[in-house]
Amino acid sequence: MATITSFFPNSSHCHGTVGTINVLGISQTKYVSSWGLQVKASKVNGTSRNGGILLPANTTVVMKTRMMMDQKKMHPNMVSDVSLGRMVHNGFVFRQNFCIRSYEVGPDGRALVETLMNQLQETFLNHFKTAGLTHHDNYGVTPEMCNKNLFWAIAKTQVEVDRYPRWGDVIQIDTWISAFGKNGMSTNWMLCDCKTGDILMRASSTFVMINKETRRLSKIPLEVRAELEKYFVDTAPIIEEITSNFPKLDKNNVYVRNELITRWSDLDANQHVNNVKYIGWILQDVPELILESYELASMTLKYCRECTKGSVVHAYTSVLGDNNGGIAYYDHVDCQHQLQLDVAGGDGEIILEGRTRWRPKQW
Structure with missing residues (x-):
């Protein structure tokens, strides 16, 4: 059983050419970018014809080079801001970033509660997947749970929101799991603003096991507990439980x-x-x-x-x-x-x- 005493939000911040000869004997070169855009040029007497306008022969090459440089310049930011997530804090905490889309905000321009809750659920599943606990992408079901026909169900959720992110904001979500009594598991989330590091929302849920055939509650089998407990963090829920x-x-x-x-x-x-x-x-x-x-x-x-x-x-x-x-x-x-x-x-x-x-x- 491992212990983490505190968590601190940290801000996160192919191309090719194909040459062809047409029936008129004019050499054509097609440049294909990774965006799927195609820039075609016909070379006639040392110049390139693009869209009916005569251009210098090297114009298309210059365009291609600039596009490649712009893409390389943008690529690191896209990867660091919105990612598939990774394990941090010695592998006990899973961290993933999300960008708030225009269709995820309400009339006041702020993220909908349902949007944020869906993102919390996504990090829970990706946590299990990244940690290697998911059996064949079965949505948080471990191999032993699959063998025993069990799945997770939420029994209780508590949420506290300090501030709502807006369209275009990039948020960072940290999540970790803990044992909850003999027959449950607690999952905690902390959502932060990537730009400022401010905590936006905290949430804690209690999960129980359900038998897929009987649809009844099940105790956590020892084999399943053995799979999970090496990832358990020995801390109280991030929100004090209301009993x-x-x-x-x-x-x-x-x-x-x-x-x-x-x-x-x-x-x-x-x-x-x-x-x-x-x-x-x-x-x-x-x-x-x-x-x-x-x-x-x-x-x-x-x-x-x-x-x-x-x-x-x-x-x-x-x-x-x-x-x-x-x-x-x-x-x-x-x-x-x-x-x-x-x-x-x-x-x-x-x-x-x-x-x-x-x-x-x-x-």
Whole structure:
């Protein structure tokens, strides 16, 4: 068992020619760049004709040379800013960089919560793959887990956001794993701004094992624990665990979004709804006044049941602290959430319970 006492965010910062002779006896040379662009020139009487304009014979060569120099100049930055990730801190921490794309931001120009959560999930899977723990690219499933027909499922997630990145920002995500009791595993993430080194977000999730055939919880077999424990970091979760239960939701004073139907595209490789989709469902149910004036500061989610294709889900959101469902405080707003399966003749099983805190947007 190894121990890491602290983590510090660190800022991260073929060509060829083909010669041909056409039917007119004019020598043509085609230059092909690695971008797939083709620059063709016809050599006539010591000059090159390109697009109907007579150019000096060496113009195409000059263009090619400049393109190659520009590409070499750009290449190191692209590799250092956005990469497939690597192991750091003596192989106990996995680090990967991401660039925030235009389609990953909301109307206010900041990254969507779902975008950041998807990136955390990606680093978790790439961590296992880079460490050699994944069996034939089976999404975080180790060889022994595969032999015993087991897969990971998230039981609980806690997130705290200090600041949201914007379009074009490059972010660095560090992730590491720890043992969690006898039958669980804790995964931690720290997301930083590559340019400033500022911490943007912290998150911690508890993972449990599910039997693929019975769809029931399973203890971590000794063989699987032996595969994992050499990568465990003996530290507490990056966010202090909230152990209290969620209070009973008063459904007489809630915002409701009925009949959310799961689709094929909502499923992950384990044939159940991806955990980030649950987050999207509860955020859809938050009152528009909160979404326009406030931003998500933290959330605690408890995943109770899995949800599969074709299930119909009801989303409930209660704004806490006000009997009329209004905003109780200016400095923050708390909401309680619940996702419940729809069944004929009554309430179905609860698949998620959660709580979110919202603060005024930091323009």
